[in-house]
Amino acid sequence: MSAIPFTADSSDERWVLPYRGTIGIYCLITAESAMFSIFVIAYIYYIGKSLSGPTPRQVLELPIFTTVCLLSSSVTVHLAVNGLRHEKWTAFKAWLAATVLLGSIFISGTGVEWYKLIYKDGLTLQTNLFGTSFYSLVGLHASHVVAGLLMLTVTLILGLIGKVRQEHAARFHALSLYWHFVDAIWIVVFTVVYILGR
Amino acid sequence: MADSLPISGTFDLTQATTPRRLALDVMHDWIVTVDHKKIGLMYIASAIMFLAIGGVEALLIRIQLAVPNARFLSPQVFNEMFTMHGTTMIFFVAMPILFGFANYLVPLMIGARDMAFPRLNAFSFWISLFGGLLLYYSFVGGNGLYGNGGAPLVGWFAYAPLTAKTFTKGNSTDYWTLGVLLSGIGTIGTALNIVTTTFCLRCKGMKLTRMPLFVWLMLVTCGMIFVAVPPLSAAQIMLLIDRYLGGHFFDTQAGGSAIIWMHFFWIFGHPEVYILVLPAFGFANEIIPVFSRKSIFGYPAMVAASVGIGFVSLSVWAHHMFTVGLGAGANIFFVLSSMIVGIPTGIKIFNWLATMWGGKIHFTVPMLFCVAFLFQFLVAGLTGIMLAVAPFNWQLHNSFFVVAHFHYVIVGGILFCVFAALYYWFPKMTGRMMSETLGKWHFWLFVIGFHLTFDFMHIPGILGMPRRIYTYEPGRGWEVWNLIVTIGAFIQLIAITLFLVNLIRSLYKGNPAGSDPWDAWTLEWVTASPPPVYNFATEPIVRSRRPLWDLKHPEDPDWRYE
Numbered sequence: 001m002s003a004i005p006f007t008a009d010s011s012d013e014r015w016v017l018p019y020r021g022t023i024g025i026y027c028l029i030t031a032e033s034a035m036f037s038i039f040v041i042a043y044i045y046y047i048g049k050s051l052s053g054p055t056p057r058q059v060l061e062l063p064i065f066t067t068v069c070l071l072s073s074s075v076t077v078h079l080a081v082n083g084l085r086h087e088k089w090t091a092f093k094a095w096l097a098a099t100v101l102l103g104s105i106f107i108s109g110t111g112v113e114w115y116k117l118i119y120k121d122g123l124t125l126q127t128n129l130f131g132t133s134f135y136s137l138v139g140l141h142a143s144h145v146v147a148g149l150l151m152l153t154v155t156l157i158l159g160l161i162g163k164v165r166q167e168h169a170a171r172f173h174a175l176s177l178y179w180h181f182v183d184a185i186w187i188v189v190f191t192v193v194y195i196l197g198r
Numbered sequence: 199m200a201d202s203l204p205i206s207g208t209f210d211l212t213q214a215t216t217p218r219r220l221a222l223d224v225m226h227d228w229i230v231t232v233d234h235k236k237i238g239l240m241y242i243a244s245a246i247m248f249l250a251i252g253g254v255e256a257l258l259i260r261i262q263l264a265v266p267n268a269r270f271l272s273p274q275v276f277n278e279m280f281t282m283h284g285t286t287m288i289f290f291v292a293m294p295i296l297f298g299f300a301n302y303l304v305p306l307m308i309g310a311r312d313m314a315f316p317r318l319n320a321f322s323f324w325i326s327l328f329g330g331l332l333l334y335y336s337f338v339g340g341n342g343l344y345g346n347g348g349a350p351l352v353g354w355f356a357y358a359p360l361t362a363k364t365f366t367k368g369n370s371t372d373y374w375t376l377g378v379l380l381s382g383i384g385t386i387g388t389a390l391n392i393v394t395t396t397f398c399l400r401c402k403g404m405k406l407t408r409m410p411l412f413v414w415l416m417l418v419t420c421g422m423i424f425v426a427v428p429p430l431s432a433a434q435i436m437l438l439i440d441r442y443l444g445g446h447f448f449d450t451q452a453g454g455s456a457i458i459w460m461h462f463f464w465i466f467g468h469p470e471v472y473i474l475v476l477p478a479f480g481f482a483n484e485i486i487p488v489f490s491r492k493s494i495f496g497y498p499a500m501v502a503a504s505v506g507i508g509f510v511s512l513s514v515w516a517h518h519m520f521t522v523g524l525g526a527g528a529n530i531f532f533v534l535s536s537m538i539v540g541i542p543t544g545i546k547i548f549n550w551l552a553t554m555w556g557g558k559i560h561f562t563v564p565m566l567f568c569v570a571f572l573f574q575f576l577v578a579g580l581t582g583i584m585l586a587v588a589p590f591n592w593q594l595h596n597s598f599f600v601v602a603h604f605h606y607v608i609v610g611g612i613l614f615c616v617f618a619a620l621y622y623w624f625p626k627m628t629g630r631m632m633s634e635t636l637g638k639w640h641f642w643l644f645v646i647g648f649h650l651t652f653d654f655m656h657i658p659g660i661l662g663m664p665r666r667i668y669t670y671e672p673g674r675g676w677e678v679w680n681l682i683v684t685i686g687a688f689i690q691l692i693a694i695t696l697f698l699v700n701l702i703r704s705l706y707k708g709n710p711a712g713s714d715p716w717d718a719w720t721l722e723w724v725t726a727s728p729p730p731v732y733n734f735a736t737e738p739i740v741r742s743r744r745p746l747w748d749l750k751h752p753e754d755p756d757w758r759y760e
Contacts, residue, residue: 018721020314020398027424035428038462042447044435051453126444129453136439136447 064110241298284354300504310400322387329380336373358448415480490557567618599659630708650686
């Protein structure tokens with residue numbers, strides 16, 4: 001059949017709607033923030049309520065170096081997005097590789113910290129309330145870092161074999177928003193766990 | 199009305215030639231589909247299936263409570279029944295049926311071809327459905343390999359420390375946790391999809407201020423889902439950590455708090471009520487104007503009231519916890535915030551009444567359900583205001599008065615709107631009309647059954663009958679009321695059976711509906727019934743809130759007045 005729009009006198013005004021990936025990731029970030037906030041509230045509520053040791057002051061050390069690494073990875077991922085947008089392929093690949101590296105340093109730092117806590121200090125999830133809420137909150141964040149790293153690594157591999165093109169910039173930008181979110185949550189977790197809770 | 203539609207060209211009217219196919223092929227189609235309409239229908243179908251199951255559980259509860267000292271169910275089975283009834287009805291009936299309509303209608307109403315993320319849509323549906331199936335598998339696997347099986351029996355809000363391994367042995371609580379967790383993942387996925395669809399896929403001219411109110415209401419609902427459902431998922435994860443990894447979140451022996459579970463649950467639990475009722479408001483917003491033959495009164499006020507309800511309802515959760523002893527300050531805050539919800543809700547009620555005022559009202563079955571909804575929702579709101587007053591609440595907390603109140607909201611408000619929506623959009627979804635005669639029988643029997651059950655349920659509550667009580671002694675003045683309530687429940691059963699008969703009969707024998715049987719105004723009625731896979735052959739362009747009015751009345755279009 002003929003195909004005519006049913007109000008013929010359409011105006012010439014521009015009709016631009018946002019990219020679905022960006023909106024989708026903002027929705028995800030909202031939902032994830034709500035989830036994190038519950039774990040954060042539980043952590044704050046249980047500060048100092050453990051019936052036995054070890055306490056945070058005894059065992060926790062400030063993870064300054066890995067924090068700096070994670071936060072700088074926000075800058076590098078931003079530069080990588082810019083590189084992809086402007087088709088500067090070397091910059092894109094280099095900054096993305098740097099992001100993956102910095103993220104990996106962070107997650108390794110968490111691994112080393114947990115190893116020390118478990119085997120040296122004897123703090124596990126079952127030890128006391130501090131252990132329960134600490135491993136849950138930091139672990140929830142770490143699992144998000146791992147998920148982000150996996151996605152970034154896949155992007156990096158695709159970039160290295162030349163499958164990423166400029167039209168993928170919007171998607172990569174959505175991924176970078178997720179990564180910024182993971183970094184921003186770490187600021188909250190760091191403040192609550194290593195400053196307020198110690 | 200159906201044949202006089204002056205629209206042509208926007209859709210393909212030629213009947214698709216569909217040769218008979220093997221049942222297996224058809225099933226394959228449904229399982230692998232990513233079409234928003236098919237997923238919507240599967241949501242609705244699964245919800246109706248769970249509605250039947252949850253309804254049977256309610257009837258078993260009512261038989262047990264009909265007379266004093268009954269031994270119809272064992273105490274354990276009774277606990278399983280009220281737990282499963284509540285969990286099923288909220289997570290696997292109400293949520294899926296509303297999402298089903300949203301899935302089906304939102305893309306059509308905004309002139310889109312599908313949802314923004316079709317595969318995520320299919321994933322969300324299946325993960326929710328499997329959550330429900332997992333929950334029901336607990337009847338077989340609930341006690342692990344050692345016992346005879348058992349369903350969850352900790353109540354639908356599963357207060358700690360009853361959920362600790364010490365107090366509920368076996369796996370029944372884990373089935374509850376995992377089932378609800380899966381449904382939560384599906385819920386968040388679909389909500390994300392609906393919001394993205396609404397923002398990114400509107401057809402040309404469909405500004406936010408021109409969207410049908412149902413789409414607006416779904417947008418607000420989904421925004422609330424992002425804030426309200428993840429806390430429940432977080433709490434479920436904590437419960438799993440407690441039960442499987444030996445954590446202490448809700449372990450009072452190790453300094454954990456049982457109260458914090460209540461907070462976490464109701465931070466989800468109360469907004470959830472509004473998450474359910476806002477789409478129901480959306481149905482009323484679409485149906486009442488069409489059958490009053492007037493455009494909706496106070497569109498901007500409706501939108502503002504919806505957004506207002508969305509925000510205020512996030513800060514009322516502790517009115518479920520007045521008897522906990524939160525202190526005067528917290529109590530006063532939650533009393534006031536709970537009462538403030540009444541203001542935007544009142545605005546909505548007045549707007550609906552004003553829409554009907556002076557209109558030419560057609561009392562079709564969908565409209566009848568909407569009118570009953572208006573009255574019943576008002577009563578439910580009034581008992582809600584009563585319960586929001588802390589001292590009154592201390593007297594009636596956890597009594598049958600509370601049960602009567604929230605069933606008034608959920609059945610009298612939400613379910614009535616859902617029925618209205620089913621009768622209203624059934625022609626669009628299937629291409630056939632539902633029987634008006636059977637529909638009116640369904641309506642009147644359901645109204646009578648509903649009022650017998652839930653009006654009289656308030657009274658034993660005021661007389662002191664606690665909820666979830668297994669049985670009771672004679673001589674407390676509760677007997678006659680409980681008997682009436684049970685009789686009402688069975689009248690509802692007859693009404694629902696009539697509805698199911700009508701549904702199945704109309705599916706095969708209903709009169710052909712045409713594309714626009716109700717002479718309606720929103721975009722879904724411009725395409726064929728049922729709509730083709732691509733919805734619209736060309737992208738529609740809209741210039742007002744009632745695009746079909748403009749089309750049918752080129753001499754007096756709406757956009758002149760907006």
